Amino acid sequence: MRHTPLTRQDLSFASKTIIICILLITSSMFYFIINNEQSSSSMGRLTSSFTSLRSSLEVNGVRCRLSMKESDNWFCESDSDWKRRKILHHIQDKRNRISNSRSLFFQNNWEPTIQCAFERRLGNTGDGGKWVCDIHRFGGNNTKILVYSFGSNGDFSFERAIQEQFPKAEIHTFDLGVYQCPANVCTFHQVRLGDGKNDSSKSFQTIVTDLGHARREIHLLKVDIEGSEYNLFEEMFRISTDKTIQVMPYVRQILFEIHLPTDRSELSSQRTHRLFELFRANNYAIFHKEANLFDAQNVFEYALLHVNRAFFIAQS
Template sequence: MSSVAIKSFSLSSVTKNVCIFSSIILVITLYYFLNYNTIITSYINYIPSTNIGPKQCNFSSIESDGWFCESDSDWELRKVIDRIQNKRNRISDSRHMFFQNNWEPTIHCTFEQRIGNPGDGGKWICDIHRFTQMNMTNLLIYSFGSNGDFSFEKAVNKILPKAEIHTFDIGYFTCPANVCIFHRARLGNGKNGDSKSLQTVMDELGHKSRSIHILKVDIEGGEYDLFEELFNHLSDNQVTFPYIRQILFEIHLSGSIQSEESTRRTHKLFELFRANNYAIFHKEVNLYDAHSVCEFALIRLNPLFFISHR
């Protein structure tokens, strides 16, 4: 056989193989394209339920104190995810990159919304429309720490115009008309200096028997004393704990970058939240001081959410 014939045969074979391979790739590509949804579904063991009515979400409604309405299967998956993430939430005591390594959200809100300034001062709220959807009346909102910035209060007032909003700060400021009521006060545990605890504030305003629907806290490190006094006061004296639906707060790590004392206190604080039926639904690092300051948002659930198993 001549060399020309051999080359021709070789090229013919290569061309044939290339055509066959290309055809196979084309068929596979078309198959995946035409059956994309079926293929994706086969790799996902869970598909969220839709169009759930109030009568079909009894399980989630009870365990969220009426906040969420989901099918039993959806809610059970929420609980599984919550437990998995919570076990991974205390990883390191190291202050360096503390918020990178610890305390991520364990539950998620479908329509969470950032309220207030787009930068520092704004807070995330879980499904704020639910306050009106659930026909809640007598809405009470506390905003601890404003420094004269009332963007949060104005944004909440626009969405919930009938809500009663009280703003507190150590400075002298005036709330915008028909938006909020301003109080000059230093918030803390009520023991250090002239600070006032949350319980004291509620007593003074005649709110002792009321629920707080949103508690916003931005008091530059005083959040530790405030929350520790609140939770420890409950366990020590067995007093009635104020029902706070959502807590939105900025937390500050103190001490040097090498110190782990502040991180251990931070771990204990989040464990206190968990022990008192709060789950994290949002986390946002404050880039003004990313190593030391972080924003968190928590929602209160029924104790059954944390202890029941199906």
């Protein structure tokens, strides 16, 4: 048989064919390697997601029972984190009554002992706004929270901010002056706030009874009443320990401005110490403190969170 010799054109075609085959094989190998790595990465991410979910379920379902119990169902965190939180509270609490010096009272006394991861300010950025602890824990925007705002002076920025977060909130604003709540935001009550005794004032107990809220939870109690907060809180906590009073509302957070009495002696300091000890005795922990720079020596903003009595018991 006679063989036909290969021409240069035939060799060129064969070379190109071989090169194309090599490129196809190489591309296939790269595709396989990359796809395999992506699959491994995806599997790793999926495994990580399941691990995180399992961890979250463990915390929410089992491991946060202690924190939920001792915070009155407010914080959900692992037992180790909760115990660490309690230790830090007790360390600071022991340092919170240091001095009776009137001139630098708030510089030396009553610092926060508990922290809120999602604390936020509602209302004006200056005077009038208040810091709230983890407001999302109250629930979704359909939650019908109950809010008391004692002291307004015509500033309703706090009430507006609450209403924006919770359109179904029931908000009551109280002031000695006569003001008009913004439409569909709050209900205004003209009243003198205090201990309800000899100054024509109304006490906290009288107000909640008149409004039919004695069996309700008050989610936020905002107080800015220019010095009358002493009488208001002292009477409020006296009532809470009075065995003849059957029902008092549960107040979750107290957000208030405190004004040192004009008495320049240490008697005003001692009364302020007693007030904060009343808060602690009634299971309130400080989570925020800031000076009012209009009168930083005498006026401070505080925010308190109600937790279970067990939180205040030192670990052995």
